[in-house]
Amino acid sequence: MTAEDHGTTKTDGEPLDLAAEELVRDPFAAYAPVREGEQMVRGRVQGVDPMWVATRHEDIRTVMSDSRFTIDAATVPGAPVAHRTEQTWQARGMYSGHEKYLRAGIFDADGTDHRRIRGLVTAAFSPGRVAALRPRIEAIADQLLDRLPGHAENGVVDLVEHFARPLPITVICELIAVPEADRDRWRERSATLTAGVCGDELGAALAGMVEDAHALVDHHAGHPGNDLISELLAPHHHDRLSTDELVALITNLVVAGHITTVNLIANSTEALLTHPDQLALLREDATLMPHAVNELMRYCGPVVRALPRYATCDTTVGNTPVRTGEAVLPIVSAANRDPAAFTDPDRLDLGRTRSGRESHLGFGHGAHRCLGAHLAQEETAVALTALLSRFPDLQLTTDPKHLERGTNPVNWHLKALPVRL
Known part of the structure; x- marks a missing residue:
């Protein structure tokens, strides 16, 4: 019997449906009542064992950094614990046999394995290398901006399709030297994996990306160049990373390494265009941009929830007892609007971090803080600077309330952002 089988939860009523329409449509507002409760609530995802749902900033910092929690279910002492991330991908349509790429990935490793894999690639995403x-x-x-007017129809162009999406995927493909002829296929598969689709469409996209990653490893092994994968295949590195780990790393870098930035660029543009006072401040003071990106990641960041953590012993999170093996799911978007952590959290204030340290959790916290955070921030800063400079009269062509958002409950994102240049 696993730790999850021991009995009832500490909450009344049914567990929270984490795929509920209101949580997907506006997680910032919909999770607020949950955050105000005295204890964590139980949450459910179809095909996945129940989890505690953490929404408070302090609680999430704890589960992301405290040694009493691990991201790797296999390291929990005692009886086997259900791997919630693996269950989620299986429920969505992942083909049998691809679980090993989850287990081999940097996101699902912990302890010495995590430090070993992360240590090999950290330098490639350091502030200096990113600069x-x-x-x-x-x-x-x-x-991309040169071509943007040519994509307009009746004066309207979709910034997601023609700017926010191609910029980060091009950068990451160049970083790992995906042959240019193959990049459209990588873009399409990555978009499928993050769109919220399920069934064979998702299974085929993941299988295809794994196949392409194996082919990329073979290509760089025979034709090394000045890129991250060739560096990891070099004699002083190759014996420290298995083929499965390298394939998992490539897949994670391509998917997670660009989708957050795609959605952050789009969400940020929409937020600025609907907050003209803040947009005016940014236009007047170019030095505000790094702070603006920080605040936009807090205010409208696309990461709704992080990977679950598992208790390695009986403990508490806030006022909630958590038993060994139980999973805690961090809701990042709720933490980033927590009034206990931020003054007037529902207000967009681009100068918020001028006089203080970064405290939002949009890129995570602790040992698993997003490896590509510096790259995502740099790309977003470049994108917004270039876009606002090139098109000073940029405006939305649709009421913000009518903008269509994707159905993936993990990522809060726009399906399209129609603008007039």
Whole structure:
């Protein structure tokens, strides 16, 4: 019997349906009543064992950084614990046999395995290396903006399709040297994996990306170049990373390494266009941009929830007892609007972090803080700077209330952002 089988929850009524329409449509508002409760609530996802749902900033910092919690279910002492991430992907349509790429990935490893894998790639995403990429990011952004008017129909263009999406995927494909002829296929599969689709469509996309990642490893093994994968295949590295770990790393870098930035660029543009006072401040003061990106990640960041953590011993989170093996799901979007952590949290204030340290959890916290956070921030800053400079009269063509958002409960994102240049 696993730890999850021991009995009832501490909440009244049915567990929270984490795929409920209101939570997907506006997680910032919909999770607020949950956050105000005295204890965590139980949450459910179809095909996945129940989890505690953490919504408070302090609680989430705890489960993300305290040694009493692990991201790897296999490291919990005692009886086997259900791997919620694996269950989620299986429920969505992941083909049998691909579970090993979840287990081998940097996101689902912990302890020495996590430090070993992360240590091999950290340098590629350091602030210095990312700053060196800025001229190339700017060049890609400028090329996309040059083409933007040509994509307009009746004066309207979709910024997601023609700017926010191609910029980060191009950067990450160049970083791992995906052959240019293959990049459209990588873009399509990555978009499928993050769109919220299920069944064979998702299973085939994941299988295809794994196959492409294996082919990419083989290609770089025979034709090494000046790229991250060739570096990891070099003699001083290759014996420290298995093929499965390398394939999992590539898949994670391509999917997670760009989708957050795609959605952050789109969400940020929509937020700025609907907050003209903040947009005016940003136009007047270019030095505000790093702080603006930070605040936009807090205010309208696309990451709704992080990977679940598992208690390695009987403990408490806030006022809620959590038993060994139980899973806690961090709701990042709720934490980032927590009034206990932020003054007037529902207000967009681009200067909020000028005089204080970064405290939002949009990129996570602790040992598993997003490896590509610096890259995502740099790409978003470049994208917004270039877009607002090139098109000073940029405006939405649709009432913000009518903008269509995706159905993936993990990522709060726009399906399209129609604007007039």
